[in-house]
Amino acid sequence: MVNSNKGNNITRELEEKLYSRNFTKFGMDMNPVVSIVSGLIILIFSLYAFLNLEHANQVFIQLKDAIISKGDWLFILSSNFFILVCFAFAFSKLGDVKIGGVESEPEFSNFAWYSMLISAGMGIGLMFWSVGEPLYHSVVRPPIFTHDNIAYSAMATTFFHWGLHPWAIYALISLSLAYFAYNKNLPLSLRAVFYPIFKDKVYGILGDIIDILAVVACLFGLATSLGLGVQQINSGLNYLLGIPFSVNIQVILIIIITLMATLSVVSGIDKGVKILSELNIKIALIFMVCILLLGPTPYIIRLFSNALGVYLNDFVKSSFYISLKDASWQGGWSVFYLSWWISWSPFVGMFIARVSKGRTIREFVLAVLIVPSLLSFIWLSVFGGTAIYINEQVNGALFEVVQNNLPVALFEMINYLNIPLLSGVIRVVLSILGTVLVISFFVTSSDSGSLVVDNITSGGKLDSPVPQRVFWACMEGFVAAMLLVIGGEKALSALQTAVITTGLPFTIILIIMSILLAQSLQESYKKQRRIKNMKMYKRIMKEYNKDKDIKFE
Template sequence: MKEIAAEGAHAPAFNMRIMGLNFHRVIFPASFFIVLALVLAALYEPVAFGQALEAIKGWILKNCDWFIMIMGNLAVLFCAGIALSPYGRIRLGGENAKPEFSTLSWFSMMFAAGMGVGLLYWGVAEPVAQYTEWWKTPLNVVKNTPEAAHAAMGATIFHWGLHPWAIYLTSALVIGYFAFNKGMPFSLSSGLKPLIGDAYKGLPGQIVDVFTVVLTVFGLATSLGLGAMQATAGITHVLGIANSFSFQLLFIFTVTGLAALSLWRGMHAGVKLLSNVNMLLALALFVLVAIAVGVGTFLSSVLTAAVDYVEYFGPLANWINRPDPDWFQGWTVFYWAWWCTWGPIVGVFVARVSRGRTLRQLVCVAMVFPTIATVFWFAAFGLGAINQVAAGEGALAAGLADINMALFQFLEVLPMSTITSMLVVVLLVIFMVTSMDSGALVVDNLAAGGEPDTHAGQRILWLFMVALVTVTLFVIGGDTALKGIQAGAVAMGLPFMAIMLLMMVGFIKSLVTERPS
């Protein structure tokens, strides 16, 4: 396939340059003022604002669960179908395009951006929660039983396996194809062209991109704020210092500063380097824990976890006549909506770093391989923690008193707990830095009308804007305002899934029309 010439869709006429910075005339100011308005609303009456957004989120999770579940399942089928079809041979950038990054670095960057910090935080907490009925159990199994252990592992891997990466990849496949092979902007609106024609450059496309910027900013802000509370709880536990409000703010500024330094150094010397370091440290932690729980026990746990995932995949993917509607809506439907808040971030970032790869390679490395890694991770941490609870060992045996501490309480029972706990602290910091890096890159791309090559200072500007939103909510509204914004971001997952559906249809139409098999 010959590389298709750009259509000029980056639309420089719609962009404005200020002191070397490049902004879209509509997307940037509209996004900025919407973010500002929502922050002011959250600060003016944080309790009422949070309650209103929680009510909206609750209504969506309860009444639109069928659509959210269908879209999650459809994303898996869509990505698998593209990979297995003849279209899987399409190479992003054209048949002669060469990959910019090695396969290991490519995988590391995608994994770090997608869910690295989440696996650290929930690697122990979620399996224990599902096992002990911290908030009901999957499929209403009886808690603290062998059946509950299998259901807990099946449900946890289901939440972190194929489905979230398929949601990410739906955006990545579409955006990567239209950007690298059609010369269109790195934005979700590009995926609408097969359906609405050149109107994707106008108001309809701009609405989609403004929505995406707002969703991404608040997804990043809530993740940074709540992540700061989670990370500092672990740091204070390990180092024995007070977990004060000032310390949490210091953590936010530290992560932001490190992320700014990484962005300034560029993709290769910054983001790629940190992602590679992340993967090496995560691998070291994984190996230490696998050895600590016992190699034989761990290998048996891997097989158990894989079988549980396969066995429970069908029942958990079903949304009709569920025996556990409260658990189903509170966990799975919430997760699918939350992954959508990161869909633009990870989707655009994955597309950015995937030039030279085929669509089939993209699905394998960004959906199948992370799922395999997730099985191994939860086998070591999740099933290891469930075994501790079942045996009555350690603080986890008394229940999840503090989710922020679950991982550290699990490690305390194992050998080398000081080393592994310190390693977790370092990983938390670096994973958050890489997530903020990828998020700032994406917000900058979108606010510049899909222009991928912008000044590093412009990306850092967005990074500090996200940090400013986080700190403002943190200082004035506290946890209430942050969780209110999180509820709003989750509620925005519903329209994002509608956009996903349109992108899928447009992408298939484009492939069938222009690239007959």
């Protein structure tokens, strides 16, 4: 017990040393090194794009192509390793370890927790790609999940990109962050995960470098998603109201979304983020059921069942597939996705860690892996299945539209739906629902991302000043708007490519992280087991002594 207290005192001393470096004026409480260097990197990139966008785009594309072509084996094998590690944690004795200790309890209900997982993890991505990707794979046959029925292969391939592999990445990094923060009393920051190796050095410059990498990846990833997302919102408004599709309109939309996200961030997780996430899931459920009932319902159900069977049956073979000759498809799809999920993982992992205290390792891993994956499969089957069916009926016309303008894919699919009664009204209502849902998902991505960046730049503090939260929410919107003005979709593409290049170092970080986590969990398992045994012993002795006091007459 003495050693434990001593360890906690050392941790508190190191935290005080870390926080003593924070800038605490003008309503701020942030690490100046992490904040200033991250800001400079963002500024330099923006200036580079402004001065020579063509050259910047070309340089980053070449860098991305080199990383994907040379490191494809690392992305593929490591992502499978992450799945195995997660299941090993869940089904071993380590699954009994509780995040936050034996006495900790969950902060949020299961529904609120799942809602926040999905909203932060990939809600907006599912809105953007759920029509276009299955449709593309149904026209251009993928080299994995090679079933005779191309629709089954297309949907199974889409499941592969949005299922266990990305969620295993999220589960591993979020579990590591939550464990070291809540069980080891370290700051909720990426630097804390490396404490077992570097000890108190993580509170210095070395830790600052790790956090700077995380902040830049988070801000660039969020800005990219926000910029691409407003194009989809603009497409919806153009379809509904005839509002022009232009950069000026998209900048205005970014300002509106940023203001909404700022209000949510100021409210905190318990109010703003939680309420919006729950609202997202409810609207998404209504929207999905409407498409399911108005679309080719029997076809969707059959496609979901058969594609899920193909996915599970060929999972191992397709997961370890590495192209020997033409790697263009795998580089453009599977490896691209894996590098994107990995580069995106510090943001999502930090947010999931923040809301997951009180869960056992087993509950955490199975919930993060299985529930979002299954819900994503259902969503993709409804929207992707409807798109595939419609495209066959209209002789490829929907695919042609999607190829030319991906952001409008969802609304074009709605336009092609065969609705016998009040078709015009129903299509408008569905388009409104879709637009509202895209906006809502973007607000939750923006506010949760701003909270994460805020946590990192403050040194891992969970409750930072309100002005600081506002600052990072506005910074995210500013970067997205500036890049749209500089070069529109081409500038966002350059930024997205820059984000993907961080996937390689983060892959190595995740591998190290999983090893450190396994070692530390062994210690916590023994400690929590001793505590449980002691509690059980005390309870038995209490009952025994109570029985001894009984007097028989």
